Amino acid sequence: MILQFLFIVSVILFIVDRWKPRKFLKLHNDVGNYFTYWPIFGNSLNFTGTSEELMNTFIQLTIQAYDRVHKATSIWIMSKIFVIISDADQAALVLESALEKKYVHNYVKDLFGNGSIFAPVRHWHRRRKILESTFTQKYVNNCVKIFERQSKKIAELIEPRVGKGDFSCFDYISHSALGSFCKTMFGVDVDSQRETVHIFLNALTDFCKITTARLFQPWLNIDFIYKLREKQDNNIRIINNFIDNLISIKKSSVEEGNEKIGETNKEEECDRDKANFKTISELVIKKSTEIDKEYTDEELREESVALALAVETSSIGTSFVFLLLSQHQNVQDSVYKEIREVLGETEKPLQSKDLLNLKYTTAVIKETLRLYPPVPLIMRYCENDLELPSGLVLPEGCNAIINIWGIQRNRDHWGEDASEFNPDRFMSERVLKPNAFMAFSYGSRNCIGQQYAMLSITTTLVILLRRYRFKPATNFKYNKNNPIRLSLDLMMKHDDNFILQVENRINSNCNS
Numbered sequence: 305m306i307l308q309f310l311f312i313v314s315v316i317l318f319i320v321d322r323w324k325p326r327k328f329l330k331l332h333n334d335v336g337n338y339f340t341y342w343p344i345f346g347n348s349l350n351f352t353g354t355s356e357e358l359m360n361t362f363i364q365l366t367i368q369a370y371d372r373v374h375k376a377t378s379i380w381i382m383s384k385i386f387v388i389i390s391d392a393d394q395a396a397l398v399l400e401s402a403l404e405k406k407y408v409h410n411y412v413k414d415l416f417g418n419g420s421i422f423a424p425v426r427h428w429h430r431r432r433k434i435l436e437s438t439f440t441q442k443y444v445n446n447c448v449k450i451f452e453r454q455s456k457k458i459a460e461l462i463e464p465r466v467g468k469g470d471f472s473c474f475d476y477i478s479h480s481a482l483g484s485f486c487k488t489m490f491g492v493d494v495d496s497q498r499e500t501v502h503i504f505l506n507a508l509t510d511f512c513k514i515t516t517a518r519l520f521q522p523w524l525n526i527d528f529i530y531k532l533r534e535k536q537d538n539n540i541r542i543i544n545n546f547i548d549n550l551i552s553i554k555k556s557s558v559e560e561g562n563e564k565i566g567e568t569n570k571e572e573e574c575d576r577d578k579a580n581f582k583t584i585s586e587l588v589i590k591k592s593t594e595i596d597k598e599y600t601d602e603e604l605r606e607e608s609v610a611l612a613l614a615v616e617t618s619s620i621g622t623s624f625v626f627l628l629l630s631q632h633q634n635v636q637d638s639v640y641k642e643i644r645e646v647l648g649e650t651e652k653p654l655q656s657k658d659l660l661n662l663k664y665t666t667a668v669i670k671e672t673l674r675l676y677p678p679v680p681l682i683m684r685y686c687e688n689d690l691e692l693p694s695g696l697v698l699p700e701g702c703n704a705i706i707n708i709w710g711i712q713r714n715r716d717h718w719g720e721d722a723s724e725f726n727p728d729r730f731m732s733e734r735v736l737k738p739n740a741f742m743a744f745s746y747g748s749r750n751c752i753g754q755q756y757a758m759l760s761i762t763t764t765l766v767i768l769l770r771r772y773r774f775k776p777a778t779n780f781k782y783n784k785n786n787p788i789r790l791s792l793d794l795m796m797k798h799d800d801n802f803i804l805q806v807e808n809r810i811n812s813n814c815n816s
């Protein structure tokens with residue numbers, strides 16, 4: 305029975321493979337790649353293997369793109385064509401004109417529904433309007449107190465790791481960022497629930513891993529063979545339960561007149577009152593009511609799950625910054641020096657205006673996100689024919705992959721030293737090509753949380769660098785011949801889980 309089914313499916317796929325639309329065949333002819341094409345599978349067999357191998361395949365496609373007329377490659381994922389764009393101007397046009405994320409939305413909708421990040425455009429307009437009115441610079445400035453408190457908790461938690469050799473900083477950072485998110489989104493403190501947070505973050509990571517595998521290897525969607533649906537359903541259940549629980553705590557606290565918001569303590573409440581702090585959930589509900597009708601619990605959950613994923617992106621960015629600082633001691637010294645000069649010796653509460661004055665620190669964060677963008681690619685769907693500046697036409701119905709990784713390392717935009725870590729390039733008045741920095745994307749569907757992410761990363765840097773010096777992990781010095789190992793699972797991470805070492809600054813010799 306199974307064999308018969310597989311035979312019929314193979315015949316159908318073979319026919320589909322032979323009769324691809326002419327416009328797509330022409331597109332592949334104009335763009336193409338150097339990989340082997342397999343009947344039925346197209347290039348998708350190149351995307352099997354570990355998350356690290358997937359990232360390496362992607363890097364190879366980027367290198368191929370640099371040598372091609374349109375600075376792009378095209379791949380067949382079974383019978384679907386994807387054009388991978390590695391030039392800033394070509395990408396900018398696609399990001400401005402093609403707003404749909406149809407292909408990827410199909411794979412993630414069971415979890416994110418119409419949550420803003422992947423939402424179909426008909427839902428996205430309203431969601432974007434609501435979020436945009438919330439994530440203003442003014443609002444984000446008020447979140448600094450929460451970022452500061454959470455970062456101090458990381459500082460306490462890593463204390464036992466001081467001088468004890470290699471450890472991964474990622475889990476500490478990611479727990480803390482989720483803590484900030486739960487506080488800013490719902491006013492709920494989850495710090496005492498480390499195990500629940502851990503299970504939630506693992507489910508989110510596993511969801512991304514399975515989704516990425518399925519995106520590039522569509523046969524993994526045959527559930528009765530691969531049994532991934534059950535795993536994915538379990539991940540979704542864990543993630544939704546966690547968020548639903550936060551929503552219900554928030555709701556009951558509102559009903560009880562904000563008497564007890566989660567496990568908020570008195571001192572924190574006092575701070576919140578001072579800043580007249582409203583949670584993101586309060587603001588989005590208010591805005592949705594003003595626009596048309598109040599967010600349902602389901603809408604609020606979808607948006608919250610999307611934002612939790614976005615916050616995980618920020619944790620990855622923060623961890624890359626620490627990884628690079630551990631490798632570049634001179635840069636770490638300069639950041640520390642700037643922190644002392646701008647913020648002084650005493651540990652006054654941090655103010656966003658001071659953090660925004662940390663120009664070199666900001667340059668270090670941007671340079672890190674340039675070389676190691678946590679979201680290295682974005683998929684968009686072309687609903688109409690789209691002519692790019694190079695003359696290439698992306699026909700209606702094809703998918704474009706914006707190769708943020710490739711654009712941010714393209715020598716045409718960044719010069720011959722494009723793959724070197726040099727924060728000074730963001731200190732100069734004139735960045736070589738401003739739209740080539742796309743870590744937060746570009747155009748009307750760009751990242752809403754850019755200021756939130758930048759301030760939260762800066763706060764964590766300030767708090768941890770004041771107290772600690774970060775050193776490379778044993779026997780690990782990266783260079784051209786020994787690059788940082790990367791993995792790709794919707795987001796890009798360090799495959800060795802951001803391993804480094806930590807010392808007390810007070811005891812370290814270079815304390816200037």
Ligand code: HEM
Nearest residue numbers: 420421614615617618621679743744745749751752753757
């Ligand atoms: C270093 C951290 C971050 C990076 C690198 C990043 C990057 C991105 C990228 C590449 C996109 C896709 C945009 C597109 O499709 O064109 C995006 C979308 C988005 N991000 Fe971020 N993000 C970060 C942190 C955050 C944070 C902390 C939040 C909120 C708390 C956030 C909220 C969003 C939202 C809501 C969208 C969807 C925007 C839309 O579709 O209109 N992001 N982000």
